[in-house]
Amino acid sequence: MSAALQFRGVGKVFETPTGSLRALSNIDFELRRGEFLSVLGPSGCGKSSLLALGTGLEFPTEGVVEVEGRRVDRPVTDVGIVFQTDVLLDWRTVLGNVLLQIEMRRLDVGRYEPRARELLRTVGLAGFERKRPYELSGGMRQRVSICRALVHDPHILFMDEPFGALDAITREQLVMELHRIWNETRKSVLFVTHDIGEAIFLADRVLVMTPRPGSVEEIVDVDLPRPRSVETRESPRFLALVAHVRSLFVQAGILQESR
Amino acid sequence: MTTMSDRSTVASEVTAAASPSNASRRAAKRVWFTRASPLVVIVALLVVWEVCVRVLGVPAYLLPPPSAIARRMVVDYRLLAVNAWVTLGEVLAGYALAIVVSIPLAAILAQFRVVENAVYPTLVASQTIPKVAIAPILVVWFGFGLTPKVLIAFLICFFPIVVDTMTGFRCVPREVIWLSRSMGASQWKTFVKIRIPAALPNIFAGLKVASTLAVVGAVVGEFIGADRGLGYQLIVANGLMDVQLSFAVLVSLSLLGIALYVAVDLLERLALPWHVSHRAGGAAPGADRS
Numbered sequence: 001m002s003a004a005l006q007f008r009g010v011g012k013v014f015e016t017p018t019g020s021l022r023a024l025s026n027i028d029f030e031l032r033r034g035e036f037l038s039v040l041g042p043s044g045c046g047k048s049s050l051l052a053l054g055t056g057l058e059f060p061t062e063g064v065v066e067v068e069g070r071r072v073d074r075p076v077t078d079v080g081i082v083f084q085t086d087v088l089l090d091w092r093t094v095l096g097n098v099l100l101q102i103e104m105r106r107l108d109v110g111r112y113e114p115r116a117r118e119l120l121r122t123v124g125l126a127g128f129e130r131k132r133p134y135e136l137s138g139g140m141r142q143r144v145s146i147c148r149a150l151v152h153d154p155h156i157l158f159m160d161e162p163f164g165a166l167d168a169i170t171r172e173q174l175v176m177e178l179h180r181i182w183n184e185t186r187k188s189v190l191f192v193t194h195d196i197g198e199a200i201f202l203a204d205r206v207l208v209m210t211p212r213p214g215s216v217e218e219i220v221d222v223d224l225p226r227p228r229s230v231e232t233r234e235s236p237r238f239l240a241l242v243a244h245v246r247s248l249f250v251q252a253g254i255l256q257e258s259r
Numbered sequence: 260m261t262t263m264s265d266r267s268t269v270a271s272e273v274t275a276a277a278s279p280s281n282a283s284r285r286a287a288k289r290v291w292f293t294r295a296s297p298l299v300v301i302v303a304l305l306v307v308w309e310v311c312v313r314v315l316g317v318p319a320y321l322l323p324p325p326s327a328i329a330r331r332m333v334v335d336y337r338l339l340a341v342n343a344w345v346t347l348g349e350v351l352a353g354y355a356l357a358i359v360v361s362i363p364l365a366a367i368l369a370q371f372r373v374v375e376n377a378v379y380p381t382l383v384a385s386q387t388i389p390k391v392a393i394a395p396i397l398v399v400w401f402g403f404g405l406t407p408k409v410l411i412a413f414l415i416c417f418f419p420i421v422v423d424t425m426t427g428f429r430c431v432p433r434e435v436i437w438l439s440r441s442m443g444a445s446q447w448k449t450f451v452k453i454r455i456p457a458a459l460p461n462i463f464a465g466l467k468v469a470s471t472l473a474v475v476g477a478v479v480g481e482f483i484g485a486d487r488g489l490g491y492q493l494i495v496a497n498g499l500m501d502v503q504l505s506f507a508v509l510v511s512l513s514l515l516g517i518a519l520y521v522a523v524d525l526l527e528r529l530a531l532p533w534h535v536s537h538r539a540g541g542a543a544p545g546a547d548r549s
Contacts, residue, residue: 057437075441076441077441077442079441081437081441083437085434087438089453090533091533100452101442104439104443104448105442132533
């Protein structure tokens with residue numbers, strides 16, 4: 001059985017007016033089916049390039065990216081994407097924003113509407129279907145964008161620092177909700193983040209990246225039992241994993257011991 | 260739980276809005292004051308004008324007081340209305356032509372870099388020619404009828420609409436376009452469902468600027484050569500040293516411009532209720548961006 005997503009020796013060089021810039025070099029990993037894989041790294045390590053390559057919005061300079069065993073040579077459409085900004089359309093209602101996914105794919109809106117409403121209900125937005133995005137808080141808006149990414153039941157969910165723009169408390173709420181949704185749906189998820197705790201809490205495995213050019217430092221297995229809860233974050237195993245990942249960053253010179 | 264707290268915040272805000280508390284009464288007063296303050300300024304200016312003219316004894320053939328202008332407008336109501344009707348026709352025709360040409364052109368320029376590269380510099384260069392300077396040539400070409408006025412109104416409105424509309428089509432964030440591509444949407448579908456609605460606030464901004472310019476264009480056209488219209492009437496009144504009538508025409512022109520602007524603004528409010536600049540006070544319930 002092929003992996004949901006596979007990177008084989010992938011490198012990416014961007015041509016800029018001031019010369020070429022290497023974003024990624026020699027990336028090898030696979031996202032297994034039904035797996036939650038966190039990609040963790042500091043800013044500017046090419047995490048977001050991974051997402052662009054995985055969804056066929058960019059193409060690798062070297063190596064091959066495969067989705068469901070097929071080489072990616074055009075935008076991959078059997079995916080849901082959540083960006084750091086919610087990118088909701090201001091002129092559409094909450095429900096209309098979720099159903100955009102269906103309209104753009106020329107699917108039957110009537111058939112998917114109950115599902116869209118159900119998704120909104122599960123993230124606590126029942127009763128907000130007719131509201132416009134500007135009437136919602138940042139956390140609520142990002143919940144809508146998660147619903148939009150899930151409504152067509154995609155095989156892979158890509159999330160690019162989806163909670164990066166939120167305050168700490170809203171962020172924790174959404175991490176818990178994402179964990180619950182993932183537990184129920186078991187989608188293949190590629191979750192890009194720069195938050196160590198978030199990466200470990202959610203994931204089956206954490207891909208730790210080093211910066212410039214981005215490459216895989218280590219893939220850490222997260223052997224924490226599921227479902228995870230608030231207490232998980234205080235368990236010795238969780239803390240040990242956090243310490244391990246942090247030591248990787250110290251070794252790579254990204255984090256420095258204070259003297 | 261997250262959802263509970265969200266809901267209860269909204270609920271409490273709704274009840275607060277429903278009960279006429281002191282705070283909401285104060286807010287209502289503030290809204291009333293905001294609405295009335297421009298009117299207060301205008302009335303104050305008129306009063307100062309009237310008083311100055313009377314106290315300083317300025318002769319009416321130099322600067323008539325507002326009361327005299329108002330009286331003249333009533334007396335010459337028919338003359339002004341007939342001419343305003345002519346000018347309005349020119350303004351609307353020129354404005355409509357500019358809209359029909361500018362928006363599709365801007366859409367093409369914004370979509371295709373190649374076209375923009377080739378055409379935009381010429382477009383900008385053409386804008387450095389003062390429209391007033393072209394007007395006499397247009398009269399030579401098209402005579403004294405409706406056509407040159409419409410064309411000048413068109414030329415003067417055209418560029419602001421193009422520039423603002425282009426900005427609008429460009430303002431769509433890269434992520435939205437990515438999202439659209441990941442949904443397998445065609446360029447056309449992305450354009451219709453995302454780029455056009457996203458551009459509307461900017462398009463309306465351009466339309467508003469152009470609405471006042473259209474009046475300028477038509478009047479310039481009438482100055483050069485016409486036998487009717489408010490611009491023509493202004494030239495005639497000046498020739499007769501009838502300053503009172505000149506002012507009456509100026510006020511009529513201004514009212515025409517205001518009417519057009521208000522119409523566009525109203526249309527915008529109807530078409531874009533979601534648009535940011537129209538949110539009362541800037542914040543809606545629950546929009547605390549937490």
